[in-house]
Amino acid sequence: MDLTEKSPELFRCQETWSGPPPKFTSATSRLSSLWGMSILTRSLRGDYKEYKSTKTDRWSWIMHAITGREEDATAADGHSTEIIAHDEGEPKEEAMDDEELATRDYSRLRKSMHRDGSIYRGMDHYPWKEDYHIADRGETRLEATTMSDPTPDCLFHKDGYCWTHYPTGMLQFFSLRVVKLPADAPGSVVELYGYVAARDNLDPLLNYVVNISRDDPVIVEKGSLIAMSGPKRGIEMFDHTLIEYDMRIKRGEQENDDLQLLDGATYLSHEGTWNRPFKLDTPGECGAIDISLLRLGTxxxxxxxxxxxxxxxxxxxxxxxxxxxxxxxxxxxxxxxxxxxxxxxxxxxxxxxxxxxxxxxxxxxxxxxxxxxxxxxxxxxxxxxxxxxxxxxxxxxxxxxxxxxxxxxx
Known part of the structure; x- marks a missing residue:
């Protein structure tokens, strides 16, 4: 059903606000309805009073939240104004130079190391450990394609957008590349194992992007891409998403002989680069891996x-x-x-x-x-x-x- 047929009054709403577009978060309360309809059930971050008197039409923010069309609203503070789309057909093969990728030092969270066990201690002192269920080492229970079938309450816009099941903020991993190895690595080739995973607010259990066992390590050298086996399902990106990592170089028969390449956890917040790839700089004790990611607003x-x-x-x-x-x-x-x-x-x-x-x-x-x-x-x-x-x-x-x-x- 076309939404205009069910609720024409929605299109006559002229209430406006000023200031930057609202940032979405699952940490705040959710709106149960908007103009009598379940159109936008994510809450708006910040005080509504900040957005009351504006020249920007409220309808623009709804369109932006649903469609991701930047021409319908200015970009959020700290967000790129580009959601880059191309015409149907073959995409451009123009490669992005490294300097085109925004790089930011996302510091490792304190007391987040696996090797010394600090990530499992102090649950009462570090709220993020409780929020993201750090003590639970299970894999995310949520599967992909859970909302692939339309439901009886779906309302479709003429452009094909579903107003009942709208797009959300998501995080995409592009690549993990080995950029530094120990100087004494034999032939500059090592056996690598470990994992990189995301924990989001939708289901805070581990959503593995890379998960390599010590019994079956991969052979890498400087410049190698690490094959990504995940994620198992899409990664939500609203307020914060946690990236947890523990990557090691196998050096002997015992795990204690191995070298630590990456260890810890990092917060990704809504602030920073959106709709363009960026690098997560993760220097380790014995090397470094460049992690390229993309935050998408909708x-x-x-x-x-x-x-x-x-x-x-x-x-x-x-x-x-x-x-x-x-x-x-x-x-x-x-x-x-x-x-x-x-x-x-x-x-x-x-x-x-x-x-x-x-x-x-x-x-x-x-x-x-x-x-x-x-x-x-x-x-x-x-x-x-x-x-x-x-x-x-x-x-x-x-x-x-x-x-x-x-x-x-x-």
Missing amino acids: AAEATVDIHIAEVRAKFSLSLGCFTSGVDHEISLFDGSITESRGLKRHVVAVASGSFFDLKFKVGTLSSTPDQYWCSFKQKPHGHDMQEIKTGFTLISVKVTWSTLPNTFTG
């Missing part, structure tokens, strides 16, 4: 399932993706295919009204690979499917769309 979850069928001969496959028009590739797969199989599922945050693009490179080691693209426009519910036929195989792609739920009780 986004939905894209869950990608890929099946390889009708394999005619062994071939190499490199798969990457681009989200929200940002020219920064996320590596999803790089390896050889010898038989029909499914690839690991991936979950990616996609900004409202923008595109999610997949880039396939298919070929052999002795030839220049052929390149194929498929593109999907963000939507709140449902799924899209495309097929790519190559000389080696048939690739089936399914993208399932879902907003994050408002609450999760486990």
Whole structure:
């Protein structure tokens, strides 16, 4: 149903306010209704009195909260004004220089070390430890695609936006790259293990982005990308999200012989760079890993399932993706295919009204690979499917769309 048919009075509201756009947070109380309807159930951060007399129409903020269209509202204080989207078709392949990525020293939280056990002590003195259930080492219970099916109370705008299940602030990991190793590393190659995970307000248990066991470490050198196995589901980004990490270099038979590369936890708040990638600078005792991330003000979850069928001969496959028009590739797969199989599922945050693009490179080691693209426009519910036929195989792609739920009780 078109929302204008149900509530035309909504479009006549002229109440306005001034000041910066409100910042959203799950820490404050939620609004149960707006103009008699359940349109925006997230609370507005700050005192409403600050926004009373303005030239900015209140409707603009609602449109911005739902659609993410920056032309409908000025950007929040400390936020980039860009939500970059491109026309349908092949995205630009212009690479972002390192200096284009904003870098900020997000200090490690005090008493957050795993190796000395300090992260598990002082729960009563450090509220973040209780808020994010640090003592609970379980994995997030919330699955991806929980809101992929429309519900009877869905209200759709003419542009396809669902006013009942609206996009939310989300955090996207782009890459983890080894930038420094111990000087005495044999051949500058090491065995790496450990994890990097997010804890958000939706479900504070561990949502692993990387999770490598000591029994099966990965071989890396300076400049190597660390393959991301997660996240399991989209990462909420409203007020604060916690990044927890414990990465080590295997050096002997016993764990006590290993070197600590990263250890601790870091807060990401609503302040800082939005809608553009930024780096989390995480220097460690024996090296460093650059973590590139993206905060999106309004986004939905894209869950990608890929099946390889009708394999005619062994071939190499490199798969990457681009989200929200940002020219920064996320590596999803790089390896050889010898038989029909499914690839690991991936979950990616996609900004409202923008595109999610997949880039396939298919070929052999002795030839220049052929390149194929498929593109999907963000939507709140449902799924899209495309097929790519190559000389080696048939690739089936399914993208399932879902907003994050408002609450999760486990």
